[in-house]
Amino acid sequence: MDPIVFDRFTMAFSLAVHIVLAVIGVALPVIILLAEYLGIRYNDKEYKVMAKRLTTALLILFAVGTASGMLVAVNLFFLWPNFAALVSKVAILPVYAEVFAFFSESIFLALYIYSSDFFKNKYIHMMMMVIAALGAAASAALITVLNAFMNTPVGFNIQTYLNTGAITNIMPLSVFFSPSAGIEVAHVIATSYFAGSGIFLGYFAYRFLKAKGERERTYYQKAVKLVFCLAVISTFFAVITGILSIESLYHVQPEKYAAIELDINPISHAPEIIGGIYANNTIKDAIFVQNLQSILATGSANGTVPGLSQYPADTWPPLFIHDLFDLMFFAGVAIGIFLLIILIIYIKIRTILTNKLVLKLLIAVAALSVLLLENGWMVDEIGRQPWIIYNVMTVQQAANMSTAIIPIAIIIVVLYAIMLPFTFLVLRKVFSKRKLSTELAR
Amino acid sequence: MNPLIIINYVLFAALFSLLIIELAGAIISILECDLYRKKVLEYLAPLWEITGTLSVFYLVNLAATYPGLLPAIDYLYLAPILFAAVFLIARDAYLAYSELSLEKKENKKHARAYGILTLLTMFLLITILSSSVSGGAVDPINLSVNFPYLLLNGFNILMFEAIITLASACAIVFFDLKYPKILATMAPFSLALLLMALVIHVPYIIAKAIGNPLYLAPVIILFVLMALVYLYKNKYAKFFAVPFLFAGILTFELLEYPYLFGGAVNLSYFVTPQPTTSYVLLFTLVGGGFLALALSLFFYVHHSKKRKRK
Numbered sequence: 001m002d003p004i005v006f007d008r009f010t011m012a013f014s015l016a017v018h019i020v021l022a023v024i025g026v027a028l029p030v031i032i033l034l035a036e037y038l039g040i041r042y043n044d045k046e047y048k049v050m051a052k053r054l055t056t057a058l059l060i061l062f063a064v065g066t067a068s069g070m071l072v073a074v075n076l077f078f079l080w081p082n083f084a085a086l087v088s089k090v091a092i093l094p095v096y097a098e099v100f101a102f103f104s105e106s107i108f109l110a111l112y113i114y115s116s117d118f119f120k121n122k123y124i125h126m127m128m129m130v131i132a133a134l135g136a137a138a139s140a141a142l143i144t145v146l147n148a149f150m151n152t153p154v155g156f157n158i159q160t161y162l163n164t165g166a167i168t169n170i171m172p173l174s175v176f177f178s179p180s181a182g183i184e185v186a187h188v189i190a191t192s193y194f195a196g197s198g199i200f201l202g203y204f205a206y207r208f209l210k211a212k213g214e215r216e217r218t219y220y221q222k223a224v225k226l227v228f229c230l231a232v233i234s235t236f237f238a239v240i241t242g243i244l245s246i247e248s249l250y251h252v253q254p255e256k257y258a259a260i261e262l263d264i265n266p267i268s269h270a271p272e273i274i275g276g277i278y279a280n281n282t283i284k285d286a287i288f289v290q291n292l293q294s295i296l297a298t299g300s301a302n303g304t305v306p307g308l309s310q311y312p313a314d315t316w317p318p319l320f321i322h323d324l325f326d327l328m329f330f331a332g333v334a335i336g337i338f339l340l341i342i343l344i345i346y347i348k349i350r351t352i353l354t355n356k357l358v359l360k361l362l363i364a365v366a367a368l369s370v371l372l373l374e375n376g377w378m379v380d381e382i383g384r385q386p387w388i389i390y391n392v393m394t395v396q397q398a399a400n401m402s403t404a405i406i407p408i409a410i411i412i413v414v415l416y417a418i419m420l421p422f423t424f425l426v427l428r429k430v431f432s433k434r435k436l437s438t439e440l441a442r
Numbered sequence: 443m444n445p446l447i448i449i450n451y452v453l454f455a456a457l458f459s460l461l462i463i464e465l466a467g468a469i470i471s472i473l474e475c476d477l478y479r480k481k482v483l484e485y486l487a488p489l490w491e492i493t494g495t496l497s498v499f500y501l502v503n504l505a506a507t508y509p510g511l512l513p514a515i516d517y518l519y520l521a522p523i524l525f526a527a528v529f530l531i532a533r534d535a536y537l538a539y540s541e542l543s544l545e546k547k548e549n550k551k552h553a554r555a556y557g558i559l560t561l562l563t564m565f566l567l568i569t570i571l572s573s574s575v576s577g578g579a580v581d582p583i584n585l586s587v588n589f590p591y592l593l594l595n596g597f598n599i600l601m602f603e604a605i606i607t608l609a610s611a612c613a614i615v616f617f618d619l620k621y622p623k624i625l626a627t628m629a630p631f632s633l634a635l636l637l638m639a640l641v642i643h644v645p646y647i648i649a650k651a652i653g654n655p656l657y658l659a660p661v662i663i664l665f666v667l668m669a670l671v672y673l674y675k676n677k678y679a680k681f682f683a684v685p686f687l688f689a690g691i692l693t694f695e696l697l698e699y700p701y702l703f704g705g706a707v708n709l710s711y712f713v714t715p716q717p718t719t720s721y722v723l724l725f726t727l728v729g730g731g732f733l734a735l736a737l738s739l740f741f742y743v744h745h746s747k748k749r750k751r752k
Contacts, residue, residue, distance in 0.1 A: 067531035070498065074527045077505060081516035088509025089714060092502075093721055099502045100729035103495050107736040110491055115743045172718045402517055408524045415528055419535065 003406060004399045007079045010409040012381075017416050018072045019377055020199075020370060021065035026140050026189075027196020027230070028058045029109075029133035034226055036129065040122045046219045047226075049439045055113060056434070057427060062109060064423045069102075071412065079405065083388050083398035089167050090156045091149045091175040098142035105135030137189055144188040147380070148181040152252050153389050161392065179252040187241035193234035195373040198335075201227045202366020205359040215440050217354075224353050224362070231365075232343055235336050242332065250297050253390065254306035255315065256383040261293060262286070262322040266307035270294040275326055278319045317385045321378070328375040331368050338365065443699065446713055449726055450500075450507045451695040457496040458571075459687035461564065462605065464493055466613035468560035469606070471553040478553050481617040488744055490537055492737065497530075499733075506722045510712035517585045519570050522592070526566035533559035568605055572598040576643045577704030600639035607632035608687075615672055616683045629665070646705060647697045657697055660689045 032054045039047035077084040087095070112128035119125045149155070154177075157169040175181075204227055208220035249257040257263075262273045262283060270293040276286020291301040298304070308316050338361065345352045352358055384390055388398045467486060471478040505512060536556045569592060573580050579592035592598070611629035613619065640647050651657055668682035700709045714722060 063534055066494065067534055070527060071531065073498070073501070074524060077501075077512065078516045078520050078523065081513040084505065084516070085509050085512045088505045088512055089718060092506045092509070092714070092718065093725065096502055096506050096722065096725050097729070099499050100725075100732060102498065103729075103733050104736060106491065106495060107733075107740055111736075111740055111743060114740070114747065118743055118747060167715075170715065170718060172721045400516060400520065402520060404521050408521060411528060412524070415531065419531070422535065 003401050003403055004396060006405050006409040007399045008395070010405070010412055011075050011079055013413055013416065014068070014072050014075050015377065015381075016374060017420065018065070018068040019373060020195075021061060021068050022140065023192040023196040023373060024061050024199060025058075025065045025105075025196075026136045026192040027200070028054060028061070029105075029129055029136055030193065031197065031200060031227060031230065032058060033126065033129050033133055034230065035223075036126050038226070040126065044222075045440060046215075046222050049436070050219065050223055050226075052116075053431070053434070053436070053439070056430060058109065059113065060423065060427055060430070062106070064419060066102075066106070067419070068416075071415075075412075079400050080388060080395075080398040081400050083393060086167070086389065086393065087146070087149075090170055090172070091146060091153075093172050094142045094145040094149075094175060098139050098146075101135050101138035101142055103135075105132050105139060108132040108135065137192075140188060140192055141185045144185045145176055145178075145181050148178045148184045149175045150387075150389050151184070151256075151380075151384060152179040152181075153392050154178045158392055180248055183241065183244050183248045187238070187245045190234055190237035190241045191373065191376060193230065194238040195369045197227050197231040197234055198369025199366050201231050202363045202369075205362035205366075208354070209356065209359050213437060216436055219436060219440060221354055224359070228339075228342070228353060228362075232339050235339055239332065239336055242329075247297070250305070253384075255308065255311050256317065257297075258306045258308045258310075259317045259319055259321055259383060260325045260379065261305065262319060263293075263305050263307045265309050266304055268294060268302050268304045270297070270303075270305040272296070273322070275323060277323070315386060317383050321383045324375050324382075325379050328372050328379065331372050331375075335365055335368055335372075444710055444713055445723060446507045446719055447700065447709055449723070450503055451692060451699075453496065453500045453503055455688050455692040455695065457493065457500050458691050459684055460489060460493045460496065461567070462609050462687050463612060463616055463684065464489055464560060465564050465605070465609040466616060468557040468564075469610055470613050470617065470619075471557035472561070475550045475553050478557075481619065484748070485617070486537065488740065490534070491740070494534065495733070503722075503726065506718075507714060508709060508712040509714050511707075511709075514582050514585060514707075518580045518582065518587050519573070521589060522566045522570050526563050526570075529559050529563040529566070533563060564605070565602060568602050569593055569598050572601040574702055575647075575698060575704070577702075577706050578643065580703065582703045582707055597639050597643035600635055600642075604632045604635035604639065607635060612683050612687065615668065616680045618680060629669075633665075644704060646701075647694075650697050657693055661686070661693050664689050 032051050035047045035054065036051040038044055039051055108128045108131040112125065112132060115125055115128060155171045155174040156167050160166055160168050201224065204220050204223040208217065208224055211217045211220050246257070246260070249260070261270075262276065262278060263270065264278065264281075264283070269291050271288040271290045272292035273283060274287040274289065276283045278284075293305055294301050294303040342352060342358060386394045386396070388395045464486075467478070467482040467489070470482050504515075533556060536552055536559060572578065572595075573592055576595075576597045578595045578597050579588045580586070607628050611632060614628075637648070664682060664686040668679055668686050671682055672679035701707065702709055713719065
């Protein structure tokens with residue numbers, strides 16, 4: 001079997017698992033921070049207990065996330081050695097800086113845990129988690145900068161590299177300012193908070209439905225309210241940055257844009273194509289909304305959108321990313337509208353967040369938010385195929401073709417298959433011994 | 443001397459010296475489980491934090507310092523590195539779980555699991571180290587590797603034995619165990635094993651040491667000081683263990699400079715080009731400074747809490 005199949009599978013599998021742990025690592029410190037602040041500010045027992053319990057969960061999930069992150073980093077450098085060699089010469093600075101962001105997150109998380117009764121001023125203790133949260137966000141941002149480089153490479157003479165293989169005119173800092181870096185970072189941060197808060201919104205909604213006793217119900221009600229606020233704010237920013245992202249794609253990655261929109265030929269008065277598949281040189285089973293794509297992309301119905309026929313067919317990404325994108329878009333819109341409706345109702349009816357139907361729908365939001373997250377990254381990564389660095393290096397050129405990768409790929413999958421259920425077992429075991437009612441009564 | 447290479451050497455020396463202390467704790471966890479809980483566990487949480495942090499730092503610094511070597515390292519050491527990463531992850535998971543677990547009867551099981559996984563991880567890391575130093579079992583030019591010989595060659599076995607012996611000596615000194623002081627001779631015995639391995643398999647390193655004894659001065663001075671302190675004021679000896687290991691490993695690296703793979707590769711040819719070099723140096727100094735401050739704060743809080751508990 002072709003080792004590249006195992007390279008792709010191993011990388012995709014590792015990333016698909018890691019991204020969920022990563023967004024939890026980004027969002028959960030902020031949730032803990034909010035709970036801690038409310039607990040200190042209003043001397044609220046439930047929020048103080050919430051901060052403590054969530055910190056234990058963060059410790060376990062952070063350890064697993066770190067392990068998974070290490071595996072992804074090892075995969076990146078060892079499955080794609082030629083990519084790693086080029087990145088190490090041209091674009092290593094964001095990866096290098098990310099290490100320090102990770103350190104601040106892990107050290108200040110440890111400090112937050114160890115210094116819970118060390119500082120007299122509780123706000124100083126809280127500052128440890130502020131730095132940890134900033135470290136987590138910075139870590140996500142810096143890795144995204146590397147991804148932006150893969151989508152819109154800068155920082156060296158690309159033409160000389162393609163002609164001769166020599167890497168010249170290196171400008172290491174320019175990788176932080178690649179054409180897609182800004183908007184990608186903004187969108188990734190917003191969607192990380194969106195997906196992370198979505199997961200916990202669903203979790204707390206589920207726990208509220210199962211809660212026994214008034215104190216537990218109050219606790220989970222406060223948790224749902226807190227995370228709901230974060231989810232609403234982050235959804236708003238996720239939508240704005242998502243719109244700006246697709247607009248940016250039109251300018252900096254027109255081929256990917258054309259594939260996402262299923263535009264085979266460049267045209268004006270372009271319709272928005274919803275759903276459908278491209279087969280036998282036609283688009284089937286799609287809904288066409290006339291002029292909408294031109295208006296959204298260019299501001300005018302006369303505007304011209306790029307087409308895939310402008311590029312060699314062997315550089316087209318798989319066109320099912322169009323359907324993945326549509327799924328992501330409509331699911332995102334559905335969640336956004338739902339949360340907005342709940343928010344409006346909440347202004348008038350404060351008990352809406354305790355309604356059983358609403359809580360069950362919030363659990364569905366949790367599942368959808370994970371789906372959106374995976375979908376978004378699939379659109380990004382598959383949409384760049386066959387390139388690992390757009391227009392510079394293909395996946396084939398970057399791959400480790402050693403057959404030693406095959407048993408290792410199997411081991412990595414088995415490891416995740418053990419690690420993930422083990423993590424949930426540990427969480428379950430730890431919290432089964434720490435009864436919420438006991439902690440609230442103390 | 444290239445400053446980027448020296449920084450990389452310093453990072454490796456810091457990381458490996460702490461890994462040897464962790465190996466020392468792992469040996470105790472396998473052989474003396476009750477002692478492990480009394481003497482080792484309180485150090486393990488901060489130690490694990492630092493070795494985890496430093497390993498990531500070192501790997502990324504390695505990629506930033508020698509980007510041209512990455513394809514060779516990837517092809518030659520893919521299998522042991524990935525297996526070591528797998529064991530490291532399992533080890534970290536066990537350590538995190540054992541800290542949170544409240545069931546005392548499971549503690550011995552966790553301790554031994556942690557110890558065995560640490561031992562396996564270290565064996566694989568030592569395999570990579572010994573192969574990259576001696577060039578044994580690998581051809582860095584033609585990118586070929588003999589995997590069974592990589593694990594079982596004489597230099598690797600001797601290095602592993604030397605490091606295990608050294609770790610055992612460090613276990614006694616660092617964790618202040620009440621064993622007959624004659625066991626402190628394990629440290630010179632481990633050095634003897636290491637020297638034997640170098641004489642047989644990498645003679646140019648010995649030639650360099652004999653040619654310029656100044657390389658060995660810090661190691662000898664620290665070793666003598668550590669031995670004297672251990673014999674007369676043994677509770678302070680632990681403060682010499684890590685500097686001794688650090689100095690020893692750094693000396694070993696400087697004796698090799700700038701070669702790798704038994705002299706077949708000159709590292710200077712693979713160092714990242716300018717202007718990336720300057721930025722990597724800047725990021726290392728700024729980031730390393732911040733890291734040092736953060737770790738100092740961490741140790742201050744950890745140490746103050748320990749004192750308050752006593």
